[in-house]
Amino acid sequence: MRPALRCLVWELDNTLWDGVVCDATSAAPKPEAMRALRVLSDRGIWHAVASRSDRTATMDKLYREGLVGSFAAVEIGWGRKSAAIVRIARTLGLRLDTIGFIDAEPVERAEVARALPAVRCYAARNVDVLAALPDFRPVLRTGPDPTPPLGFARVPAF
Numbered sequence: 001m002r003p004a005l006r007c008l009v010w011e012l013d014n015t016l017w018d019g020v021v022c023d024a025t026s027a028a029p030k031p032e033a034m035r036a037l038r039v040l041s042d043r044g045i046w047h048a049v050a051s052r053s054d055r056t057a058t059m060d061k062l063y064r065e066g067l068v069g070s071f072a073a074v075e076i077g078w079g080r081k082s083a084a085i086v087r088i089a090r091t092l093g094l095r096l097d098t099i100g101f102i103d104a105e106p107v108e109r110a111e112v113a114r115a116l117p118a119v120r121c122y123a124a125r126n127v128d129v130l131a132a133l134p135d136f137r138p139v140l141r142t143g144p145d146p147t148p149p150l151g152f153a154r155v156p157a158f
Contacts, residue, residue, distance in 0.1 A: 002097060002120075002135070003095075003097055003098050004131070004134075004136070004137070005045060005097070005098055005099065005100045005120065005135050005136055005138075005140040006044075006045060006046060006092075006094050006098040006099070006138070007045065007046040007047065007048055007072065007088070007092060007094055007098065007099050007100070008036075008040060008045060008047055008048075008099075008100045008101075008102060008130075008136075009048045009050045009051050009084075009085055009088055009099060009100065009101045009102070009136060010033075010047060010048070010050070010051075011049075011050065011051050011052075011070070011101075011102065011103035011104065011105070011124070012051045012053065012058060012061075012062075012120060013051065013052075013053060013104075013106045014104040014105070014124065015033070015102055015103055015124040016029055016030065016033045017029045017030060017033070017065075018133070019026075020053070021053055021054070021058050021061045022054050022057050023054075023056050025031075028062065028065075028072075029065055029067070030127070032127050032128040033092075033127050035128070035131075036125075036130050036131060037070060038129050038134055039131040040130065040131060041070070043131075043136065043137070043138060044138055045136060045138065046072040046086045047070055047071050047072060048063070048071055048072050048073040048074065048089065048092070049062075049071050049073070049074045049075060050075045050081045050084035051074060051076045052076075052077070052078055052081065052107075053076055053077075054081075054107075055076040055077060055083045058076045059074075059076065060087070062074075067077075072091075073092055075087055075088055076099075076136060080111060080115070081103070081111060081112050081120065082111055082112045082114075082115035082116050084102075085096070085099060085101060085112060085116060086116070090142055096116055096118040096119050096120040097119075099118075099119050099120075100119065100120045100122060100135060100136075101119050101120070101121050101122070102121075102122045102124055102127065103121070103151060104124035106123075109121040109122075117142045118128060120135060
């Protein structure tokens, strides 16, 4: 039996929001993605970012949307997403088999799946059903509000 997921790593462009931050900075977060962030956070699942983008523009977007505190770890740059996920796992002290990754791009999911077979990959088009999956229903919680070391905050209600 696979362990429940402890962290969902998000691509941002075309996954958390519509569009690419460097091309369309006015794109709003997708409502179904925001619901998933809230529901999973309430279950004690952490969120992180592994995004291939310009770090400054992307961080500015996260600040403008009030989301920067929603992520326990943020890896933004031009390297492989699998390498970013390994860094996130080390930062948060998590095993790879407790991490999920969501991205709109099949090529990115395939890269992560090949390099890190223990990481569970999800298509962004399925974000609205994530909370119903058994992977996202932890049996054991570490307390009423598990908080990772990097200033994680709950996703604000909209």
